Amino acid sequence: MTEMTATTAADTFLPGGRRRHRKPRQNGTGTGLRRAVVLAVAMPVASAALAGPSAFAAQKGAGATAGTHGLDAGDQQMAKSLKTRVLDQRLGSNVSGVVLNADSDTAVWGHHAATALMPASNAKLATSTAALTVLGPQHRFTTKVVYGHGTLTLVGGGDRTLTTADLAELAKAAVAGLRAAGRTSVKVTIDDSLFPQPSLAKGWDDGYYPDTVAPVRALVVDGHGVQDTSIDAGKVFAGQLAAGGVTVTDGVTRATARPTDVLVARHKSAPLSDIVRTMLKHSDNNIAETVLRMTALGAGRPATFEGGTQVVRQVLSRVYGVSLKNVELYDGSGLSRADRIPAAALAQILELLTQPRYAHTLGSVLDGLPVSGEAGSTLGPEYGRFDDANSKCAVGKVYAKTGTLTGAIALSGLTRGKDGKWKVFSFVENGATAGPDAVKDAVDGLAATVNGCHA
The missing domain is CATH 3.50.80.20 (D-Ala-D-Ala carboxypeptidase C, peptidase S13)
Known part of the structure; x- marks a missing residue:
């Protein structure tokens, strides 16, 4: 079956520009979404387009913020700070980043946002979204x-x-x-x-x-x-x-x-919603891979890596309108060094969590995101997160999925900015030569910048 992929124009991402993808026509309840999945998997592309393409993508060239028209003073300052801080030598030169203002439906900042990099465990965001949509949050094994x-x-x-x-x-x-x-x-x-x-x-x-x-x-x-x-x-x-x-x-x-x-x-x-929370809080690779296979079965596909990732792609693109341009998925956990996801796509997935119509189905993804400084999660002090001078101000304020592989560190999530509005962000770096702890400190500083406490 040919897959419909929601594509984006490479030059339409502009700070302050309207960019939310078109809303799917079905309702956001669990039953409505699962019915949409069945249609998306079973029907030809021409009749399965449940959502239109996203209106935003990374700006061409260097991807630096080209202007801040349409943004309030707080977002303008954030964009200005991120433009400088993303060049931190600890992060190296291969960084993809984006910030969206979910409440005002605008893009705040982007840096190579459509560049596909190894997402590490940020791939679990895609797996969780597809599993909850196909199987439903109350599904039990x-x-x-x-x-x-x-x-x-x-x-x-x-x-x-x-x-x-x-x-x-x-x-x-x-x-x-x-x-x-x-x-x-x-x-x-x-x-x-x-x-x-x-x-x-x-x-x-x-x-x-x-x-x-x-x-x-x-x-x-x-x-x-x-x-x-x-x-x-x-x-x-x-x-x-x-x-x-x-x-x-x-x-x-x-x-x-x-x-x-x-x-x-x-x-x-326990219900799948509880299992997803556990998987995300602790970044459990084994749960992610098992859930991927059960999601494939739930959609009538073989319980394989290929069957599972195919269903994930179909759910993201056809049900939610997430752009899959440059996205490559080979597993459910993000352990694969062949996986590629741009920050723009990760941000689109997370933006769904800010929309009330998806709260019933996807609420456990938001609940499962580690909280900055939360002991027992992958953003806890035992991992040295949000504990330096630039980021400790954001303890308890950032909800984000971590990702760590040799040569890849990612942090994608949400925080309420100084204006009280939800800011969705994704930062993915590959190939930095600094030590992992130094890279994580730099990434945490970027998240604190989005929050506004690190001005």
């Missing part, structure tokens, strides 16, 4: 236990938050059923056929498995970073059965549940 022919089968349902306690409850129900049937021994198999066999995404290093990200399987317990998370979960389940007095014979093996197998018990995860 189901893990089942079925029985047949003397075998209990643990069936994975893509729940990356499954715990030993959850498996213990499933085992308790299974033990009760076996006892009622007069059985004291059983075989145990696992069925993780929901996902194809794990593979490395394009741009992933072989060394990522299993520490940075585990092989993507439909069954995992306690977030264990092991090569075969499914067999590992099966062993934990078998241990719980043994603790209940049932003998497990022949070890744990992989098999596909039969259609005639009887449902014994099932566990439902």
Whole structure:
């Protein structure tokens, strides 16, 4: 199927200019958006254009702010400061940045805003938006236990938050059923056929498995970073059965549940909205990759990297009108060094969070953004964020997704400026030679500039 991409003219981004993309025709409720996704995925391009192209893109050439007509005094000062501070030597020369005034529907500042760079974990913003739109914020992932022919089968349902306690409850129900049937021994198999066999995404290093990200399987317990998370979960389940007095014979093996197998018990995860919050707060790569595959299945596509990223692109462009010019996606977490997203596209995704009609569907993305200085998140003091003279004034005022790879640091989010209006920003740098901590301090200073506390 040919993909419709919302394109932008490269020379239409001007500070103070009107630039919000056309509003999709469907309503912003979860049901309306999910219906739109079905149409966008299933129908030809000519009939699937639910949103028009964005009206803004990066200015040609150096991308520096060419003027500040149409901006109030506060935004003019911000643009002037950013024009100078984006040239900070710590950031290097390969920087993409943009600031939007969401309340007044104007672009404030841009610097190479349409230049596509490695977004690192900022890619999770795209994954989250697509997942919540396709599956809905109340969607839950189901893990089942079925029985047949003397075998209990643990069936994975893509729940990356499954715990030993959850498996213990499933085992308790299974033990009760076996006892009622007069059985004291059983075989145990696992069925993780929901996902194809794990593979490395394009741009992933072989060394990522299993520490940075585990092989993507439909069954995992306690977030264990092991090569075969499914067999590992099966062993934990078998241990719980043994603790209940049932003998497990022949070890744990992989098999596909039969259609005639009887449902014994099932566990439902927390709502997707809660899972997305956790994923964003801690930048969890494993949750992101699992959610990407479940999003693909929800849209009727194969549960692969390719199927998932294709659905993400279709949701962003066809449902929300986000420009995908120069965007390349190969995974859901942003670990791929082949991923490319301009700051302009990231800002468009974040701008959706300021629109009340999308609050029901996408509200957990805003809730999940780390807050500057928030302990336990990727913007917390344990990561050395917002703790220097230029940025500490913005503690508690910036809501943003972090992104960190070797040679790539990004920060994209929202803050209320000195005028009290939402400012949406995205800063992405690649290839800086300064140390990561120095680069992060410089980027945090840019966010504090958007907030207005670092004048």
